[in-house]
Amino acid sequence: SQQGEEDPQALSIQEGENATMNCSYKTSINNLQWYRQNSGRGLVHLILIRSNEREKHSGRLRVTLDTSKKSSSLLITASRAADTASYFCATDEKAAGNKLTFGGGTRVLVKP
Amino acid sequence: DGGITQSPKYLFRKEGQNVTLSCEQNLNHDAMYWYRQDPGQGLRLIYYSQIVNDFQKGDIAEGYSVSREKKESFPLTVTSAQKNPTAFYLCASSIAGGSGELFFGEGSRLTVL
Numbered sequence: 001s002q003q004g005e006e007d008p009q010a011l012s013i014q015e016g017e018n019a020t021m022n023c024s025y026k027t028s029i030n031n032l033q034w035y036r037q038n039s040g041r042g043l044v045h046l047i048l049i050r051s052n053e054r055e056k057h058s059g060r061l062r063v064t065l066d067t068s069k070k071s072s073s074l075l076i077t078a079s080r081a082a083d084t085a086s087y088f089c090a091t092d093e094k095a096a097g098n099k100l101t102f103g104g105g106t107r108v109l110v111k112p
Numbered sequence: 113d114g115g116i117t118q119s120p121k122y123l124f125r126k127e128g129q130n131v132t133l134s135c136e137q138n139l140n141h142d143a144m145y146w147y148r149q150d151p152g153q154g155l156r157l158i159y160y161s162q163i164v165n166d167f168q169k170g171d172i173a174e175g176y177s178v179s180r181e182k183k184e185s186f187p188l189t190v191t192s193a194q195k196n197p198t199a200f201y202l203c204a205s206s207i208a209g210g211s212g213e214l215f216f217g218e219g220s221r222l223t224v225l
Contacts, residue, residue: 035214040221042204099145102155
């Protein structure tokens with residue numbers, strides 16, 4: 001079963017622009033995480049936001065969480081060609097025990 | 113450097129053969145996981161283990177088997193019962209419990225000929 005659903009599925013922007021992607025989920029969570037995956041590689045953890053947090057920053061990344069709407073957003077500011085990757089949200093559902101459920105991802109292309 | 117090592121990176125298998133994918137970590141993590149990723153898709157959980165000699169089925173365990181005899185190692189066997197095994201397999205580990213950050217290996221791509 002898929003808990004998180006990312007939107008859009010794909011995004012193409014010019015270098016220097018901001019990229020925003022959203023994640024919606026269905027059930028109560030303990031935390032939500034964002035990961036990045038370069039083509040053919042493993043995933044790399046970007047940021048974790050807990051259910052009692054509303055916003056978190058890490059470098060050029062900004063994550064928001066709205067538990068009332070069961071949604072999160074990831075903003076990448078001043079994008080670079082090296083930001084080209086797929087981005088996944090993952091949720092730690094309260095009812096699912098100690099495991100993460102991943103969404104289908106947003107494929108981001110940053111054109112130089 | 114600490115990390116997770118998956119091998120082989122590429123593997124080809126004939127139909128009807130079992131294959132075993134290796135996953136080793138030197139991060140001293142208690143929990144380990146196997147995920148399957150199909151082209152353009154997210155990750156689906158196959159099996160996970162939170163402690164040595166114990167493991168649980170994930171969402172798509174049918175046709176797969178695992179063992180956890182050592183803390184550092186969590187091999188995955190793709191059996192001939194798995195009807196559509198061609199996929200990208202990712203191993204991950206976490207400190208404990210799975211609600212924290214996952215550390216991933218570089219993946220193993222299995223192709224059935």
